Amino acid sequence: MNWIPTIPFICLLLSSSIADAQEKELAVDPDLAKNAEKYEVKYKAYRVGSMPRYRFGSFKVVAGKAGWTQTSRLSKIWSTEVKLLSENKSHFNLVNGQGDTARVSTFFYVSTQYEESITLFSSSFINLAIGEDGNFKEEALFTASISLDSVHDEWLLRLNAVENESQYIETYSLLTNGVRKIVLKHIYTDFKKGFFNAPALGYEFWEAGEAIGAVKYFPGKMGYNAVWLRKKISEDEKLLLAAAATTILFLKSTND
Secondary structure, eight states: OOOOOOHHHHHHHHHHHHHHHHHOOOOOOHHHHHSEEEEEOEEEOOOTTBOOEEEETTEEEEEEEOOOOEEEEEOOTTOOEEEEEEEEEEEEEEEOTTSOEEEEEEEEEEEEEEEOOEEEEEOSSOEEEESOSEEEEEEEEEEEEEEETTTTEEEEEEEEEEEESSOEEEOOOEEEOSSOEEEEEEEEOOOOOSTTOOOOEEEEEEETTEEEEEEEEEOOSSSOOEEEEETTSOHHHHHHHHHHHHHHHHHHHHHO
């Protein structure tokens, strides 16, 4: 006897899968999750060349420009080594509910190297070439300067990563003003196979052994982008972390 699933049964399976995916959350530090305000990130549609209007809690982007990515190709005649260099500069302003402003200027640089074979002769019977395709390696450097009008303070956000054919390695990333140092820790959910499952990705901001904020820049198959800010930190520190989180949201949306 052929068994044909009924519509209610199919709906039950789908709702269970969706519920399981929605329950998956970014693995933020438990103490931070307990003592922080969590904000859902929203943004308005934007024109090409303009900055997405991110907003969460009392924070919102009020001005900005997303620069064009410029890529150049470097290779020598009869050499199989290829190098691509990509650069982009952007800027935006983020304000809080008190009217204070964080001014952000971003810059990213990506160097991609790989081997590309050179075909000398090709036909239905023979293919003569120099070298082989492969040996992919990519290095990315992202920096952003963040200045707060309320305290006349300037911070540097720095993210580094190296990727090759077998692995992705994120090197030391931090937010600093030259005196204080806030380390960024990459966090994620455990990956499960399935149509509705994908890992959520984000960063935590750590200072003096304590997580003071976090951002979820990729929500997985289900869910939404989010920002966590520890309740006890000052309004200036919240604005700083909100600006850094917004910068990461923008970076990851345009380059991942």
